[in-house]
Amino acid sequence: MDTMITGLHHVTALAADPNENHDFYTRVLGHRLVKTTVNFDDPFTYHLYFGDERGTPGTLLTHFPHPRAREGVHGSPEILETTLRAPEGSLASWAERLRSLGVAVSERDDGVRPRIAFEDPHGMRFSILERADPERPAGYAGGGVDGAHAITGVDGVVIRVPDAAETARFLEGVLGFDADRTEGGRDVLRVGAGAGERVELVEAAEDPRTQMGAGTVHHVAWRVPDDAAQAEVARRVAEAGVPATPVQDRQYFRSIYFRVPGGVIFEVATDGPGFDVDEPVETLGEALKLPPQHEPLRERIERRLVPIRALDAPA
Ligand code: ZN
Numbered sequence: 638m639d640t641m642i643t644g645l646h647h648v649t650a651l652a653a654d655p656n657e658n659h660d661f662y663t664r665v666l667g668h669r670l671v672k673t674t675v676n677f678d679d680p681f682t683y684h685l686y687f688g689d690e691r692g693t694p695g696t697l698l699t700h701f702p703h704p705r706a707r708e709g710v711h712g713s714p715e716i717l718e719t720t721l722r723a724p725e726g727s728l729a730s731w732a733e734r735l736r737s738l739g740v741a742v743s744e745r746d747d748g749v750r751p752r753i754a755f756e757d758p759h760g761m762r763f764s765i766l767e768r769a770d771p772e773r774p775a776g777y778a779g780g781g782v783d784g785a786h787a788i789t790g791v792d793g794v795v796i797r798v799p800d801a802a803e804t805a806r807f808l809e810g811v812l813g814f815d816a817d818r819t820e821g822g823r824d825v826l827r828v829g830a831g832a833g834e835r836v837e838l839v840e841a842a843e844d845p846r847t848q849m850g851a852g853t854v855h856h857v858a859w860r861v862p863d864d865a866a867q868a869e870v871a872r873r874v875a876e877a878g879v880p881a882t883p884v885q886d887r888q889y890f891r892s893i894y895f896r897v898p899g900g901v902i903f904e905v906a907t908d909g910p911g912f913d914v915d916e917p918v919e920t921l922g923e924a925l926k927l928p929p930q931h932e933p934l935r936e937r938i939e940r941r942l943v944p945i946r947a948l949d950a951p952a
Pocket of ligand 1: 904
């Protein structure tokens with residue numbers, strides 16, 4: 638089936654202390670903080686965006702960190718694990734780097750692609766695998782990461798749902814994902830250019846019910862080139878009887894949200910206008926940016942938010 642979706646846009650999770658969050662993504666994973674803003678739906682909570690130099694869709698991990706966030710409970714339904722893509726030959730060095738920075742790493746070989754698994758400081762689950770990406774041959778190498786090994790983007794997500802067949806039917810039939818039969822008996826689907834970005838469905842009816850909190854993913858966003866493509870996705874989703882939100886202006890992209898059968902939240906986001914719409918690429922992330930509707934609250938917001946330390950600046 639044809640699809641308007643060209644790949645993954647971003648993954649958004651809840652987190653606790655904003656500086657621990659910032660430290661991990663910039664210093665440990667070597668991403669760039671490309672936008673410091675607030676949760677547009679809860680403007681006294683940060684929304685931090687980490688990605689490559691320009692915040693290219695597909696490289697973005699975004700977080701709502703709150704110092705007093707309660708801990709999340711992993712369960713079902715849940716976007717359980719986010720897989721990052723690194724260049725061929727880099728996995729061993731990532732395991733070594735993470736361990737040297739105090740991150741517990743486990744190694745996993747499912748017979749298809751070996752990967753290493755770990756968590757961020759607040760319990761968000763990740764894995765890294767090696768996969769050459771012709772569209773993004775090199776990643777952003779901050780935090781002392783070797784440029785040849787830098788993470789080039791998000792490879793996909795593992796989603797735990799009560800009924801994998803039901804969720805797969807929606808992904809294939811409505812959103813136009815392709816089932817990937819190369820991975821044995823797994824429920825793997827791909828979407829986007831080239832080999833595509835990956836969704837693995839894991840069925841687990843008996844797990845505890847997920848409680849959103851620090852360390853859990855709030856939603857995964859898929860990318861579309863423009864508003865017309867997004868409207869077409871919205872039309873198909875509505876036709877399938879699934880309610881979606883109206884288009885939300887997220888300043889750096891425009892989004893719709895809906896809950897896929899099985900229970901997790903998907904967003905469909907436009908590629909543009911991009912993160913340089915309100916500050917130059919050279920200084921992305923350095924200043925707190927607010928959307929026009931929250932600008933009148935700036936003074937109160939700035940008083941309430943703990944400052945993000947400029948870690949590399951001299952003390
Ligand atoms: Zn989002």
